[in-house]
Amino acid sequence: MDYLKQGIDYMQEQKYEEAAQSFTQAIENHPNDPLGYINFGNLLMYMNDLERAQRFFERAVEIDSEAATAHYGLGNVLYEQGKYSEAQKPFQQAIQQGLEESDGYFMLGLSFLYEEQFKLAMPYLLRATELSPEDDEKLFQYGLCLAQLQMLEQALQMFYKVLQLNDQHSDAHYNIGVCLLYTEEAERALKHFNDALHIQPDHMLAAHAKAKVEEALLEQRNNQ
Template sequence: MNAYQKGMDAMQAGNYEEAITHFRQALESAPDNPLLYTNMGSLLARAGEYKQALACYQRAIQLDDKQAGAYYGAGNISYNVENYQEALQFYRQAEAVGMDDQSLHMMIGMCEYQLDNLPFAMARLQRAVELDPDDEDARFYFGLTLAKSELIAEAIEAFQTVIGKNEGHADAHYNLGIAYFSKAENKKALDYFNKTLELQPDHYLAAHGKKQVKKATEN
């Protein structure tokens, strides 16, 4: 337990290599502790050692099939390698054993968005926003889902809220440009494309959007 506590302290301080060393020592004394494997998996994932991290999560689940954190961590690994269907299965398993927090709703929503299951994505991302109104990623992807569902007014509101919290969010400006262009409000669209390029000069989609607005205006 002393090694475990040292590992937790090191992890919270951001000293991941030191934390891994302590957790390995703890596992020598308690090789059947599922929580240790879950924490080790989290540390290895942060270090980019995904294969080893997944093995730790799987071992944690073998020892305790109600280890929600292990399911969630395995889901994150699958999501990072763009295996969205597998990630969704892991996240749903985490939920089935009792996990119910903002990050889980966010990641389920992200999977559903990537899989083009828009109604499910919208419900989950909306819940994530409700649980943490300051999470700009959740609100941004909620806006993307609304826009993709052709709920343009609602999408505009979501993107404007993101910008209200982070004026430098280039992609929120870009998507506002797209939303206003779809409404044939070309002046507003051009303003947002210009702002995007001011924030991120190499944003080629905004540059293309700007050309499309000018072409539509000329016509």
């Protein structure tokens, strides 16, 4: 019996206890095969048991240092614990070992982004958008990175692309508004703050920005 396949099937059916039993059997039968540990690590992540998941991914790496998905899993565990700087190395190793998927570049880019290392984040987030050009969240995060680097025109292009894919993305509207304020286009910025609030009435940043812009425009009109 293929216990790995059986365990994956159980995971997809959300039968997590049965999946754990299958992966345990796979590991017992093939203790030097990293796939059993990787899949068990993935299961533990689904169950939010991050400490145990980390041990399984680390064991997989010990068995096969070239197992890209083991490095990627370890990076995810560290990232989920907010250990962004520690997550960078396993994400980089996953890519070096051939994980040519957008999620690997995206997670590495985010781990730099959340450490405010924007120049380091940019090429990885860019690569993620090249591999997944229809993923609005990847485009959005790349846009945020560009905005942090004061590349406002390019950031606006990304945020508008996000809206083409998902016109209900309130944060894209808000960040378009912020970029437009920097280019002194207050009226256009106000429209996007209103759009953000229409989609998400409790968007506090948009509400605050809207109030400030309305106050400034009113003062401007009174002084004319």
